Amino acid sequence: MSHNQDHGHEGPIKTPKQLIWAVVFAFVVPVLVIILLANYVSNSPKPGAGTELTAEEAVAARIQPVGHVEIKAEGSAATLKTGEQVFQAQCAACHTTGAAGAPKLGDAAAWGPRLGQGFDLLVEHALKGKGAMAAQGGGEHSDFEIARAVVYLANQGGAKFSEPKAPAAASAASQ
Numbered sequence: 001m002s003h004n005q006d007h008g009h010e011g012p013i014k015t016p017k018q019l020i021w022a023v024v025f026a027f028v029v030p031v032l033v034i035i036l037l038a039n040y041v042s043n044s045p046k047p048g049a050g051t052e053l054t055a056e057e058a059v060a061a062r063i064q065p066v067g068h069v070e071i072k073a074e075g076s077a078a079t080l081k082t083g084e085q086v087f088q089a090q091c092a093a094c095h096t097t098g099a100a101g102a103p104k105l106g107d108a109a110a111w112g113p114r115l116g117q118g119f120d121l122l123v124e125h126a127l128k129g130k131g132a133m134a135a136q137g138g139g140e141h142s143d144f145e146i147a148r149a150v151v152y153l154a155n156q157g158g159a160k161f162s163e164p165k166a167p168a169a170a171s172a173a174s175q
Helices: 016-041 056-063 083-095 108-115 119-128 143-156 168-174
Strands: none
Touching (some): 108 143, 119 143
16 A cells, blocks of 8 residues: 655645745735834824924024125234234145145245236235135135235245235224
8 A cells, every 4th residue: 555645844835826925925014014113103293284384483494585794804903814824824735835836935936937026916816816726825814914925925935025004994903
């Protein structure tokens, strides 16, 4: 008596259709459970659509000006930076290394032709920019402070420029 039955292990999935359903449920059910749990945990009263539009903060944010004007005073002589301070803050990065063709501090040969153009043109180039140098070297200093920096830098290169006169507001404040 021989039995030709295979007594091996048999699983609950017998057809390919059952396999597809098992795979789908193995992914869909956990994702749905996670979504439902996340909604349950974060369930808090939410305002109705449009209710926050009348809040005072929302109205103030909608009607605020797009920009504003800021007026800077030249400041007193005590708050104005010296030519050397402006040079160290703004000009030293390029004028000590000669980056982008900038004449180096103290290099009389490089400064000679520039000094021949005169103080006013050097200040104009410093204020408006020239070549690779941005206006004011990219900084935010007063025109008077930039002129002081030009005097400092040019005098290191052989010029004999005198310190520019302080603006009227600064000289009146220092008296």
